[in-house]
Amino acid sequence: ELKVEQNPLFLSMQEEKNYTIYCNYSTTSDRLYWYRQDPGKSLESLFVLLSNGAVKQEGRLMASLDTKARLSTLHITAAVHDLSATYFCAVDLSNKLTFGGGTRVLVKP
Amino acid sequence: GAVVSQHPSWVICKSGTSVKIECRSLDFQATTMFWYRQFPKQSLMLMATSNEGSKATYEQGVEKDKFLINHASLTLSTLTVTSAHPEDSSFYICSATTPYSRSGNNEQFFGPGTRLTVL
Numbered sequence: 001e002l003k004v005e006q007n008p009l010f011l012s013m014q015e016e017k018n019y020t021i022y023c024n025y026s027t028t029s030d031r032l033y034w035y036r037q038d039p040g041k042s043l044e045s046l047f048v049l050l051s052n053g054a055v056k057q058e059g060r061l062m063a064s065l066d067t068k069a070r071l072s073t074l075h076i077t078a079a080v081h082d083l084s085a086t087y088f089c090a091v092d093l094s095n096k097l098t099f100g101g102g103t104r105v106l107v108k109p
Numbered sequence: 110g111a112v113v114s115q116h117p118s119w120v121i122c123k124s125g126t127s128v129k130i131e132c133r134s135l136d137f138q139a140t141t142m143f144w145y146r147q148f149p150k151q152s153l154m155l156m157a158t159s160n161e162g163s164k165a166t167y168e169q170g171v172e173k174d175k176f177l178i179n180h181a182s183l184t185l186s187t188l189t190v191t192s193a194h195p196e197d198s199s200f201y202i203c204s205a206t207t208p209y210s211r212s213g214n215n216e217q218f219f220g221p222g223t224r225l226t227v228l
């Protein structure tokens with residue numbers, strides 16, 4: 001059974017500082033997704049990581065995938081208030097997604 | 110492109126009644142649709158996978174007689190919560206896949222969700 005663990009579960013950030021969210025998973029997969037969810041809303045796709053060593057960046061967010069370590073990271077650079085949300089990673093195994101527990105991010109001035 | 114809609118966006122019903130939730134892919138034909146449930150402050154849990162014209166595949170622990178899924182066409186799947194009870198109150202999210210997404214890897218596109226409250 002695939003297990004996906006995110007940490008931390010909650011992250012209180014100061015503006016302009018850098019932070020990293022970690023996503024570990026238990027079974028070999030080479031497809032991993034990162035999503036953002038705002039309160040009361042559905043998921044917004046952030047990144048699709050399809051191979052070992054994949055790195056993608058969009059604005060202040062950067063995601064990477066190490067399939068050998070079964071680890072993905074979501075790095076936030078110079079946090080701003082707009083990034084406050086819950087972030088989920090999800091691992092694709094046989095076209096089914098298993099989600100991590102989510103990391104609730106709160107960026108304080 | 111790749112827009113998925115859900116209807117209704119929220120619904121309140123009495124205990125014992127049934128509620129139907131629709132999931133539509135608006136600008137593409139979805140080979141597969143998925144139904145997820147999310148309780149407050151928790152992650153998404155896959156309930157079932159449905160393919161057009163065939164029976165849905167339910168995840169372990171999900172009652173198929175309680176959560177009826179019909180996938181009548183390549184653009185529409187419905188989830189009916191039968192004899193709903195307060196513990197069924199949750200946020201239900203569907204997703205749809207197409208092999209023709211930009212990633213070309215059956216990426217799932219998520220609907221906006223339906224909040225169900227059972228009194």
